[in-house]
Amino acid sequence: MVKKIRKKFYLSDFEEEQAFLSSQRSAGWRLTEIRGKKYFFEECDQESVVYQIDFNPKEQQKSEYIQLFTDFGWTFITDKEGKYYFSKPASQYSEDQLFSDRETKMMMCNKIMKRKLIQLIPLSVIAVIISTVLALNLFYLDLFPTGILFILSLIWIGWLSLTLYSMKYVSGFFKLKKIINGNLN
Secondary structure (H helix, E strand, O other): OEEEEEOOOOHHHHHHHHHHHHHHHHOOEEEEEEEOOEEEEEEOOOOOEEEEEEEOOOHHHHHHHHHHHHOOOOEEEEEEOOEEEEEEEHHHOOOOOOOOOHHHHHHHHHHHHHHHHHOHHHHHHHHHHHHHHHHHHHHHOOOHHHHHHHHHHHHHHHHHHHHHHHHHHHHHHHHHHHHHHHHHO
16 A cells, blocks of 8 residues: 655755654655655554665765665665665664764755755856846837836846745755754754
């Protein structure tokens, strides 16, 4: 039997996502796949399992990357957008988390932030190109004064959207730092 659960986790919510997956496994549902916001589970025996999520932006080294963690006893479950999901029975789990100390957790946070902030660069370039093309077209059609107001409002809306989008990830980064400092102090 297959069960689908629609749930949204932000990057900074990785600990909540891990807890959610562990609770599903304890209830007898094993994670098999993730598509978008949908988590797919198949029925299994109830078992206490620990889930860990890692972020690997280098897709070309996927097999070596997964092998590294399987050598340490983790089972690869699935991956989604650079997020890799691993599990291990709770009875075999000790302090060998994927990110157990402050330095490795901060490295993980930096990987997350670089990946998300790099996505803002193409969005900024696209906004500038669209604004320029629209301004040139409006100038050509002798609608220059109206065009300037239109373009300025487009640029303002574009930058507002980009700012809100980036703030979500920056606030997530500070949330991760707070989690790390809270867990390790």
